[in-house]
Amino acid sequence: MPHFRPDLEGLVTYVPGRPIEEVAREIGMSPDDIVKLASNESPEGPFPGVVEAIQEAAQSSNRYPDSDVYDLTNAVAEHVGVDPDQLWFGAGSTGLLGSIALSLGGPATSAVYAWPSFVMYRIISRWAATQAIEIPLDSSHVHDLDAMAASITPNTTVVYVCNPNNPSGTVVSGDRLEEFIDSVPDSALVVIDEAYHDFVADPSYRSMLTRAPQQPNMVVLRTFSKIYGLASHRVGYAVGNAELLQRLRRTQAPFTVTSVAQAAALASLGNTDELRRRAEANAAGRRQLLGALDERDLARADSQTNFVYFSLGDDSQELAREFTSRGVIIRPMSGGWVRVTVGTEPENQRFLEALDSVMETITA
Template identity: 45%
Template structure:
């Protein structure tokens, strides 16, 4: 039979979503399972969002505003940047894909730390680009010195995930300054800040405030996490105007739906509530971290809404044991397990499952 798809995709792992809670509950014969695998915030939609979505749905038979002008203006005001520097899209991961598409031809190189966001190799391969994976340090952080040394004439784009998914490690300003100064001006650096609202370390810089004036820096953000819009898919980036204009040329038309735009605008009116919820998450993050350390797990400090258990080849067995107790976590075999911070009750259930598993 004639092959209809690219043969190099055979070696590419598929993106693995968190397991369905209803399926696990049915398997175990329990009323409800707990999902701590997908880095969602557990407190439901923000006030006013459901109402905005309901109203927007009345015009679903019409195409959305392709430029997302009202949303871009609102984001521009919040971030104190010009609106022509903002591009919205179907989550920050879709924008990351567009960035590779806009910068790379087949054979060009994309550098990223590993382990980092699991979509990076998929995105690079989809564009025919070559992945250059630089191993994390022993403390589960980006090895920025090795990443800088890995730049070649073929390097077109570098992903820097700050804080890093799945290890939670944040990159401090001094280290990031040195790295960015070492990157050639014709290489695009993408600061992936999907978890920025959860950062509590004052030394971990805000990419928009600190670096967005550099022509070769793009800052990625999402509204899926702290802003509670994971199911509606809304992300945005901040870039130099000429970079943003080029990205819009290859952006999937109408990729930001009417409903998602309305939800995002309503969510942006709830910044105080977002801060309150993030404070709840980060307080629980510290509690869970300390509890796991008392179980002799060397959990690194996290700046996101999850914690990393560097269990090595025990990762799959640990995750399976937790699932048998009704708690879904995310194993990254053979490196470790990522556990999303949930409500206090959910976290207590996880800690009990973790103690049994360990």
């Protein structure tokens, strides 16, 4: 047996939401009758015109993709209002996070982030031999920025802020986040993960995208996996200072964004009407689910995303199994809390029917 790094012993790898086909085999139900609300995926397919772009790009599958992601970089630069050299693309924002951790980590370094938050912050910190400093969310399931700031030491090289936060769905106001960023020393990189920014309705929220290129120790992450419905294609990007991004690229493998993925993302841009429609549909579904949770007197967070986060009982794993047995896949978190993706109206209704059934079971 090869000699593995001892500090990786006990590391729990990322656990994705269970596939529909796996659950169908387990419970003996048709895949068509199972609702997956576990992975914060779009309940709709890609934007109009994307499938055709994918088919065309697939004709050149014998060629390596453009490692510079030239066309998509220039299109996104125009779309969000930055220079092309202020963008960095990777295999989803997760792929970029891995490169960031490797670039800034190592023994005697630390990373600060909220908890619970995106579990990959914990995993990539272990990859990079970085000490993870996890700061509990406050009583409203929002980042405790004061506690995070107080936890930053001279050894801290990176600070992750998931805004909106996953799994709670809550947001930090723009003013508070600006104050926090100002308090972080230049020796630490501030990573603002905005994977769910397209879904936010809270007027206090403000994206940090326009600030990032002006600051040498900050990046903003975005993804095409959520509202654009391209989760299977793994396209994410970072916005930041050009020199900073160039240094971060050094730990990225080549050709991480496939030609098909680049074509799919490029074809998704510019359709503002479809983007608005999807955001509005999600907001309506979110209101439906949050209202239903309130009617049932269940503790929940004030989600601004495409998922809801609530508590039901003490054993979240057992709760997830109860839902799965009813053909509804949800995501167990910790301490009896679970996360449920906003689906279509029929999918949301299936979840609520399962919720009532599960509540009857656990209170019987």
